[in-house]
Amino acid sequence: MKFSHNFSFSFRHRVAIIVLGMIIGITSLLFTDSMARTLREKEQNEVAIWAAAIRENNMSPNNTLLRAIINARNNIPFIVTDGSLKVLHSHLIPERVLNHPNLLREKLTQMSKANLYMEVRTWANDTYYIFYGESGLLKTLVYFPYIQLLVIVVFIAFGYITFRSSKQDEQNRVWIGLAKETAHQLGTPTSSLLGWIEFLRTQPVDQTAVEEMNKDIVRLTKVVDRFSKIGAATPLSEGVVNEIVGDSVMYFRTRVPKNVTLTYNGLAMARQKAMVNEALFEWVIENLLKNAMDAVSGKGTIDVRLSDDPGHIYIDVSDTGKGIAKSNFKRIFEPGFTTKTRGWGLGLSLSKRIIEDYHGGKISVLDSEIDKGTTMRIALKKIYS
Incomplete structure (x- = not known):
């Protein structure tokens, strides 16, 4: 307050x-x-x-x-x-x-x-x-209002830019503080859950369920790590995009509803490399997959597809869900904008910042049609090594 x-x-x-x-x-x-x-x-x-x-x-x-x-x-x-x-x-x-x-x-x-x-x-x-x-004085007075008008327009433009910039900076400080506090709050129960997983491994219980629980705890640990990285320096390193995307797809494959089909072509392709921060890049892929799952509402198809050209790697996440109105193609990346009944509307805003500000890439709505589905595209600069 x-x-x-x-x-x-x-x-x-x-x-x-x-x-x-x-x-x-x-x-x-x-x-x-x-x-x-x-x-x-x-x-x-x-x-x-x-x-x-x-x-x-x-x-x-x-x-x-x-x-x-x-x-x-x-x-x-x-x-x-x-x-x-x-x-x-x-x-x-x-x-x-x-x-x-x-x-x-x-x-x-x-x-x-x-x-x-x-x-x-x-x-x-x-x-x-x-x-x-x-006279010269009269000409000066005649044209001076136009000069004043130009100055006023420039003043308003600078005022607007300053206002937007300060507002955005203020919002950024809040989100960064919120993210770090969230990471701090999640850290203790996550460590405790890791301890309980180790205890369950020594007990006569179904170890398959324990391993699945362990995967979720590992995923939660990554989430804590991601939140802690917001606002901090973001080092990039050489990463194989096929495998990073594949890990996220494999994790979700066992967790999607039974009437949802999740496909991925990247593991059958040649290795595609880019400079990425793996923890944050995974976050974006998972966010797109979650949005796709919400869009299909328990029944449909989600297709994750890799492609490339000499300079870029493209990751397309397509679904057969409810689609996005063309007027909202850009608005969905604005903080607070959401078409869901619950949520803060921050997922795609953070995804855009991670891809474009941190990775120098591009994220956009490649195509969408109401009640037929949506394709989101990430473009990264390809590296050769």
Whole structure:
């Protein structure tokens, strides 16, 4: 309960930080957009004042006083032309544009799209056109919201990744602690059971049953060893995949229901080798076999098949059970996801971690069809020796 409370507290704080960041970002966007609109209106008013000065005072755009007023502390690019679009005056326009008819035409068109040009008629019936664009500051304000939006998206993405990472780390610590505690708790009764097996071997009882019990105790000892390895360094060594898989199949063969057929082709094949941690790899095979047994519900066929290509060894575990919906092909590997009425939904999640993180392999649903069966595939890198 204490862990759950701490996790909820941490979760709320992370969500609050992300929401606060979004509020700040949206507020900044709205404020910047408002500033851009205000500056645009100011620049339009300035150009309107210039136009009024030319019209009301019957000034030529080349008038020295007018030019001094317009150019003073002004960063609005503009071009003033006569009625035939001959350039009379310009500001912040490169000479190469002014001297090139095509570039000049493109510039005038561009300015007209940014702001509607102003037509000025003086009392002397002279006609002038003022084409003007956006100042550098206005352009910065116009594009700045998009930069802010990008920053917000990156912020949210990093926040989400950090949240997921910290959540996963927290879950990993819990599972590792749970696994080690389980190994510790199982260790004492397992040792005791080994002692009782040795005692039964000296008694006048059916030794066949004792040997089967011993196999189960050995298997339980392996389970304890597997749990103790979670979270610790996982050394890999050269292993014969045929034999490792075969040991698990042989163990389950005497324990499957009588109406379930368990087949395996690996022992008749050439030896296939890979770098594995035998205890953990066996765990994955057993988990797939148990899932297959659950899927067939006491009646059906489970087929374990080895195949290979020059670079990989493939272990396929097929059953004739209830199948998996295609939408769940990836979800079945998520911690906590299960279609069973009981269980924690950790088996395939741990299997994926063991195969992909520890062994550098791949585990996936090769094929599945509802009410017809499922084939799970493990792929390992082959080694030659």
